[in-house]
Amino acid sequence: MKKATKRDVEAIRTLLLERYGEAVSELHYTNLYELIIAVALSAQCTDKRVNLITPALFKAYPNVQTLACADLESIKSLIQSCSFFNNKAKNLLAMAKRVVEVYGGEIPLDEEALITLPGVGQKTAHVVLIEYTGANVMAVDTHVFRVAHRLGLSQDESALKTEATLTKVFKTDLHRLHQGMVLFGRYICTAKNPKCESECFLQSYCKSKESFKAR
Numbered sequence: 480m481k482k483a484t485k486r487d488v489e490a491i492r493t494l495l496l497e498r499y500g501e502a503v504s505e506l507h508y509t510n511l512y513e514l515i516i517a518v519a520l521s522a523q524c525t526d527k528r529v530n531l532i533t534p535a536l537f538k539a540y541p542n543v544q545t546l547a548c549a550d551l552e553s554i555k556s557l558i559q560s561c562s563f564f565n566n567k568a569k570n571l572l573a574m575a576k577r578v579v580e581v582y583g584g585e586i587p588l589d590e591e592a593l594i595t596l597p598g599v600g601q602k603t604a605h606v607v608l609i610e611y612t613g614a615n616v617m618a619v620d621t622h623v624f625r626v627a628h629r630l631g632l633s634q635d636e637s638a639l640k641t642e643a644t645l646t647k648v649f650k651t652d653l654h655r656l657h658q659g660m661v662l663f664g665r666y667i668c669t670a671k672n673p674k675c676e677s678e679c680f681l682q683s684y685c686k687s688k689e690s691f692k693a694r
């Protein structure tokens with residue numbers, strides 16, 4: 480598949496920022512505690528479902544201290560409609576305990592510390608930093624991965640390598656480009672039946688649209 484040229488990259492950046500420059504995450508949260516939980520739950524699960532689950536969870540456990548003392552079965556029952564809820568419940572409990580025991584109840588806001596929290600990998604840490612601090616970092620979920628490949632921005636096989644490539648290719652505005660690529664992938668460049676003809680504003684830069692035509 481063809482690679483995006485430097486000119487393509489700059490045009491894609493401009494168009495994504497024009498359309499999504501002010502976009503924010505569709506996850507509902509009011510503070511860092513709620514954000515990190517919502518992001519952790521959103522792995523392999525839709526934001527829509529996470530937003531249905533979190534109100535009751537945040538009501539039962541409104542902060543990291545209460546979550547650290549929670550009963551595991553109770554967390555499981557509150558998040559059971561989420562994919563991988565058993566593991567996610569265990570990780571949420573362990574994450575809260577570690578924040579209380581090691582970080583004095585304050586969720587740390589640097590990547591090295593964040594990735595020591597159970598269930599928080601590099602992608603989750605980056606999404607939290609993007610959302611909460613506007614950090615110039617990239618995070619690659621299923622939407623960003625697909626969009627990056629269709630637009631010829633990356634030919635990497637893993638999400639982490641794609642993240643490194645996108646960081647190198649775009650260099651700046653990474654947090655806003657991340658949000659833009661998520662929304663573009665979620666609503667326009669969808670996995671099945673992407674809206675190439677009707678809605679795509681990046682069609683001239685697409686390297687794979689032909690494979691979605693005339694079926």
Ligand code: SF4
Nearest residue numbers: 668673675679685688
């Ligand atoms: S033309 Fe289609 S496949 Fe290509 S970027 Fe646009 S929506 Fe995605």
